Amino acid sequence: MTDENTSAPKLVNRRGVLKLVGIGAAAGALPLASGAADQVMHDMHHEPPKQNPDADLAPVYQFLNGDEAAFVEAAVNTFIPSDDAGPGALELGVAVFIDRQMNSGYGRGDRMYLQGPFIEGTPEQGYQLRMTPSELFRAGILDVNAYTQAKYKSTFDGLSEEDRVSVLSQLERREIELPTVPTMYFFNLLLDLTMQGYFADPQYGGNKDKASWKMIGFPGVGVMYADKIEAYRNKKYMSGPLSIQDLL
Amino acid sequence: MATKLKPVDIAIVGLGWAGGIVAKELASTGLKIVAFERGAPRATNPDFMAPQVHDELRYARRHELIQNLRKETLTFRNDPSQLALPMRQLGSFLPGEGVGGSGAHWSGLHWRWTEWEHKMYSGTVAKHGKSIIPADMNLQDWPIDYHELEPYYDKFEKVCGTSGKAGNLQGTKIDGGNIFEAPRANEFPNPPLTSSHNMVLFEKAARDLGYHPFPVPASNASRPYVNPDGVALGQCHYCGFCTAYGCEANAKASPHFTVVPLAFKNPNFEARTNSYVMKINLDSHGKRAVSVTYLDAVGREFEQPADLVILAAYVFGNVHLMLHSKIGKPYDFKHNTGVVGRNYSYQSMGGVAALFPRGTHFNPFMGSGALGTWIDDFNSDNPDFAKLGFIGGGGISTGSNSGAPIGRHPATPGSPRWGSRWKREVIDTYHRMTSVGSQGSVMSYRQNYLDLDPTYTDSFGRPMLRLTFDWQENEFRQMEYARGICTEIAQAMGAEQVLSRRDRGRYSIVPYQTTHNTGGTAFGDDPKTSALNKYLQSWDVSNVFVVGSSAFPQNAGRNPTGPAGALAYRLADTLKDQYLKRPGRLA
Numbered sequence: 059m060t061d062e063n064t065s066a067p068k069l070v071n072r073r074g075v076l077k078l079v080g081i082g083a084a085a086g087a088l089p090l091a092s093g094a095a096d097q098v099m100h101d102m103h104h105e106p107p108k109q110n111p112d113a114d115l116a117p118v119y120q121f122l123n124g125d126e127a128a129f130v131e132a133a134v135n136t137f138i139p140s141d142d143a144g145p146g147a148l149e150l151g152v153a154v155f156i157d158r159q160m161n162s163g164y165g166r167g168d169r170m171y172l173q174g175p176f177i178e179g180t181p182e183q184g185y186q187l188r189m190t191p192s193e194l195f196r197a198g199i200l201d202v203n204a205y206t207q208a209k210y211k212s213t214f215d216g217l218s219e220e221d222r223v224s225v226l227s228q229l230e231r232r233e234i235e236l237p238t239v240p241t242m243y244f245f246n247l248l249l250d251l252t253m254q255g256y257f258a259d260p261q262y263g264g265n266k267d268k269a270s271w272k273m274i275g276f277p278g279v280g281v282m283y284a285d286k287i288e289a290y291r292n293k294k295y296m297s298g299p300l301s302i303q304d305l306l
Numbered sequence: 307m308a309t310k311l312k313p314v315d316i317a318i319v320g321l322g323w324a325g326g327i328v329a330k331e332l333a334s335t336g337l338k339i340v341a342f343e344r345g346a347p348r349a350t351n352p353d354f355m356a357p358q359v360h361d362e363l364r365y366a367r368r369h370e371l372i373q374n375l376r377k378e379t380l381t382f383r384n385d386p387s388q389l390a391l392p393m394r395q396l397g398s399f400l401p402g403e404g405v406g407g408s409g410a411h412w413s414g415l416h417w418r419w420t421e422w423e424h425k426m427y428s429g430t431v432a433k434h435g436k437s438i439i440p441a442d443m444n445l446q447d448w449p450i451d452y453h454e455l456e457p458y459y460d461k462f463e464k465v466c467g468t469s470g471k472a473g474n475l476q477g478t479k480i481d482g483g484n485i486f487e488a489p490r491a492n493e494f495p496n497p498p499l500t501s502s503h504n505m506v507l508f509e510k511a512a513r514d515l516g517y518h519p520f521p522v523p524a525s526n527a528s529r530p531y532v533n534p535d536g537v538a539l540g541q542c543h544y545c546g547f548c549t550a551y552g553c554e555a556n557a558k559a560s561p562h563f564t565v566v567p568l569a570f571k572n573p574n575f576e577a578r579t580n581s582y583v584m585k586i587n588l589d590s591h592g593k594r595a596v597s598v599t600y601l602d603a604v605g606r607e608f609e610q611p612a613d614l615v616i617l618a619a620y621v622f623g624n625v626h627l628m629l630h631s632k633i634g635k636p637y638d639f640k641h642n643t644g645v646v647g648r649n650y651s652y653q654s655m656g657g658v659a660a661l662f663p664r665g666t667h668f669n670p671f672m673g674s675g676a677l678g679t680w681i682d683d684f685n686s687d688n689p690d691f692a693k694l695g696f697i698g699g700g701g702i703s704t705g706s707n708s709g710a711p712i713g714r715h716p717a718t719p720g721s722p723r724w725g726s727r728w729k730r731e732v733i734d735t736y737h738r739m740t741s742v743g744s745q746g747s748v749m750s751y752r753q754n755y756l757d758l759d760p761t762y763t764d765s766f767g768r769p770m771l772r773l774t775f776d777w778q779e780n781e782f783r784q785m786e787y788a789r790g791i792c793t794e795i796a797q798a799m800g801a802e803q804v805l806s807r808r809d810r811g812r813y814s815i816v817p818y819q820t821t822h823n824t825g826g827t828a829f830g831d832d833p834k835t836s837a838l839n840k841y842l843q844s845w846d847v848s849n850v851f852v853v854g855s856s857a858f859p860q861n862a863g864r865n866p867t868g869p870a871g872a873l874a875y876r877l878a879d880t881l882k883d884q885y886l887k888r889p890g891r892l893a
Binding site: 136137138139141143144164167168169170171172173175177179180181182183184185186223226230249252253254257258259261262270271273274275276277279280281282283284286287288290291292293294295300302304305306 | 356357358360361362363367368369374375376379382383384388389390391392393394395396397500501502503506541542543544545546547666667668669671672673706709710711712715723724725726728729730732733736737761762763765812813814815816
């Protein structure tokens with residue numbers, strides 16, 4: 059916590075810059091859902107500074123282009139919506155998590171075997187495409203947007219909530235055949251990344267404020283239970299929760 | 307062109323439990339020993355420090371400690387009629403990479419195999435006759451029995467600070483321990499770990515049903531402990547970040563802080579990390595190993611002459627190096643001849659999930675890798691093979707290992723995988739779901755084997771190892787039987803719903819199952835059916851020894867690390883007491 063980069067004055071500066079980026083993006087109808095863009099405008103002009111200056115910053119995407127970011131924001135918000143049971147994936151930063159993962163060594167396939175020949179095998183033989191996760195992800199978004207353009211005259215992010223649920227459900231049941239990537243691979247990657255971002259340690263950009271851990275009652279990563287495992291048999295235990303950064 | 311180095315006495319391939327134990331035990335000889343490890347050097351500090359090591363995404367999902375498939379993988383098919391294709395992503399099993407090998411990220415279930423599990427062929431024939439053995443099953447005995455291995459099992463437990471309770475102390479059966487275990491000379495070095503709520507329920511239910519529950523032998527130290535080598539192990543924190551992770555407390559025994567540092571007491575020991583051994587080079591007659599060829603971290607090729615070569619890599623590495631180096635006759639499926647690659651086996655992971663009434667709190671995040679309660683009533687040769695129609699058995703257990711929510715956000719079958727209803731389901735289920743699992747033996751079959759792939763090469767240009775494997779009828783029957791017992795116990799524990807998790811599908815390389823691959827370089831008394839003699843020495847190239855689970859002729863319904871470590875201690879004695887005094891064929 060002694061890194062000068064995290065000191066308050068710089069945070070304020072960064073916030074101002076990012077807000078401008080956010081507005082620019084919104085004006086170009088890019089990554090922000092329109093409601094979020096309105097919120098940024100509203101904050102800029104009318105709201106006093108919030109206590110947590112990071113809470114409503116517009117995300118900076120490193121990997122996803124505007125269309126892709128809009129798709130991902132819409133998809134994660136549909137997979138895990140905000141409701142009275144708990145936080146939604148979008149508000150917890152899951153779109154940012156996915157952006158960072160697609161830009162990481164994992165997204166770039168750094169530990170996959172990607173030499174040919176490439177032959178379609180049996181389901182038991184597993185993944186046989188020559189694409190890295192980020193290549194597959196990108197192609198899958200184009201495929202789904204092409205499908206919704208043809209059927210609904212809109213990209214996926216522009217659909218009503220009901221239509222988004224319908225498209226994702228059909229993808230899950232493999233009722234939509236995507237032209238480039240096998241539907242199952244794209245759908246499972248999208249859903250897995252959403253769950254990973256929702257539940258992973260917040261250092262990766264999702265699970266903001268450990269909200270998913272609070273929701274299910276997971277006490278985080280820093281508790282020693284040697285003196286608790288017997289005492290709490292069949293009793294509720296909760297503390298914190300603590301993330302990795304909380305413990306540094 | 308390889309740079310030829312000065313000769314050494316012994317080259318060891320792999321620095322996990324097997325290679326680490328042999329290197330440590332041979333330290334007193336002062337011989338020039340070089341150990342090659344394909345992965346990085348590793349120490350608890352700084353590599354496994356908390357809180358950073360408690361990172362589920364990095365370790366359990368992105369597999370930080372596991373073999374990098376970009377460099378080396380294998381091809382897979384279910385049966386010989388198919389075209390094998392490469393395993394492009396990790397899935398079914400997770401071989402370790404780096405100093406400590408799979409021993410750095412294991413769970414710590416530390417078993418002795420039973421007497422029958424070392425003598426599956428003769429033990430089965432004595433009870434049921436030869437006719438019970440299916441024609442395609444290559445059922446074989448170990449060439450040594452439990453009693454010969456007992457002192458080494460004992461030694462390995464003491465090094466690891468294994469926590470448990472004896473059930474058969476010098477022939478006296480002890481209630482609360484595993485009464486089906488083979489007689490042990492000594493009690494475990496540490497008392498059992500503390501049970502979680504689901505384990506308490508399991509223990510009572512199993513007892514009420516007439517079974518014999520006991521705490522899983524765990525190399526997660528239940529108290530601070532100093533092993534006979536003077537190495538300190540910390541007390542397990544039950545932190546819930548164990549399997550797939552390194553342990554910051556040194557409570558989970560691992561080669562990287564136990565045996566490997568002690569190998570360096572030998573001033574002539576050297577560990578070459580980030581070094582991939584490509585091949586064992588033989589003399590012009592193919593009868594003697596003269597050197598190993600390896601690549602260093604940047605890819606320079608070296609030839610290291612050595613008088614003795616010990617293969618102590620993961621199962622696949624040992625078999626691959628034997629085949630690629632032309633040591634021993636490769637297995638030929640068509641004629642059921644040859645030995646290297648024969649007897650590949652795996653393990654079946656089955657059982658049920660169990661949902662308990664609302665208000666139940668299992669606290670799944672409190673636990674350790676090997677924390678569990680187990681019964682052997684249906685394992686080893688305790689089932690009546692003739693009556694049930696299968697050979698083998700399975701351990702049935704419940705445990706508390708991890709509540710980390712990327713991997714564990716259970717929902718009942720039929721509920722959606724996403725959406726508001728999914729979220730409510732997870733919140734409702736997280737604290738009241740547990741499982742009763744079965745870990746089943748898998749026999750060896752003519753049609754399940756390892757050989758070299760004719761098409762695909764690894765990043766070094768070598769033909770890949772090809773895995774041909776599928777479940778067989780014998781194993782399906784065992785799994786189905788075990789699932790019935792799991793259901794019975796889960797119901798007796800008070801589950802309101804018992805959810806079955808397995809069908810009769812083909813083996814798939816996609817979902818994680820278990821890192822308990824065995825066989826391929828079986829040891830035995832008959833060179834027609836084993837690659838190694840009873841001293842773990844190649845029948846064909848007498849200065850090559852192979853140690854690890856690749857020596858097992860088939861797999862039992864319990865974890866392989868205990869016998870693999872015991873074999874490594876025995877091999878070190880064989881070398882010190884016999885081979886190094888008079889090098890040559892020992893059998």
